[in-house]
Amino acid sequence: MSLPAHLGLRLLAVALLCCGGAMAWSLWEARASLRTEAEVSAARIAAQYARQPGLGSAGPAAPAATAPQPAPAILTLLPGICAEIRLAAEAARRHCGDWDGLDAAPGWLRSLLARDAGTPPALRDIVYRDRIIGTVAAWPDPAAAASGAWHQMRLAGGLAIALATTTALLGWLAAARLVAPAARIVRGLETLGADAVRRPRPRFAAVEFDRIAAACDGLAERLSRAEAARAGLMQRLVAVQEEEREALARDLHDAFGQCLAAVGARAASIEAAAPEDRADLRADAQGIEAVVATMRESLRGALARLELPDLAEIGLAAALQGLVADWQAHAGANPSLHLDVAGDLAGLPRDAASSLYRVAQELLTNALRHGRPSRVFLRLERAPEGRQVATLTVDDDGGGDAVRALAEPGRGLTGVRARVAALGGSLSLTGTGSGIRACAAIPTAG
Incomplete structure (x- = not known):
């Protein structure tokens, strides 16, 4: 995963934690606010009844011919707050403030707030002329409390999620732009040594x-x-x-x-x-x-x-033919050796020609001494253009293991690899199923 993605995910995780904290804080604030509103409602009702204890009641303080009037005290109830009013010997009266009830809270929130049902209500005494004539008890309505808390949590949660998403996106964009030069540096390291011409370092x-x-x-x-x-x-x-x-x-x-x-x-x-x-x-x-x-x-x-034969006098092709003939005479009829030369070998540099001869000598020795081949094919080919790479291939069916030869090269194979590398060439060993194919490529131009 890229660095911008890591940073974006971490910012998103932090933002989501902040979102959870904001929702928890909004729930706590909603509960505290409802409790405060209940206390405020109880205090307001008690104050109104203390100033006019007879209004809204059929008690002794009201004239006999006067019909009961609507109690103005209930207008002071805040939405979602319920109150119980007790005056002297009158029966207790309950009133609840209006609330729209549009944001129905989910069940888990109602269950969570139901734990507050046993909390004592806010109590206030009604004092009239230094005499207590009744009491007022106020508490949050459970459904209204859950609805109000859910409304605040939705508001806070939506805002927090929007901020979290925006923060993660902007953080990812900023990090992607910030670490963009790293890709150029990596590409430069990957092509290190591959380019013939070095490019200037970017700023x-x-x-x-x-x-x-x-x-x-x-x-x-x-x-x-x-x-x-x-x-x-x-x-x-x-x-x-x-x-x-x-x-x-x-x-x-x-x-x-x-x-x-x-x-x-x-x-x-x-x-x-x-x-x-x-x-x-x-x-x-x-x-x-x-x-x-x-x-x-x-x-x-x-x-x-x-x-080393006089390659300048007899040529590389003739020297290889002599080498193959000597090995054939020494080995007899089995295995059979075959040489194929393609391309123009004239003008080969002395070091390249001598190295190709030595490589052919060593690869033939390995094929004949470390295996039991029935035939060995040698092919020397020189490309006509470009670097004019001369490719020497030795293919045998002696049943050798190319992987083991690469993992545990002997002194001869190590010397061949060093000789080829000294001229800027390469050596490869591959298995053919019946033996090993060794291929040495050496540039001969320049």
């Missing part, structure tokens, strides 16, 4: 967002420098690896090869100079010669893996 009215944007811009600068340094180190690492391989190949060829040649010559000399009756000596010399031949073959294979 924001809010100081906080402007500081965040400045920090992101600084982060982009540091990442750019770190990426450039990493690419330089990776390229240097690849160059050092090639130098080490060439040095190791020279050492093996010059020192180890000469030693093997010397040992083979000594063994041949021993075999030739052995007496006729020393067949065992000749057999030992022949065994040494066989071991030396095996070691020479192993050395030849190691040198083939360490030494």
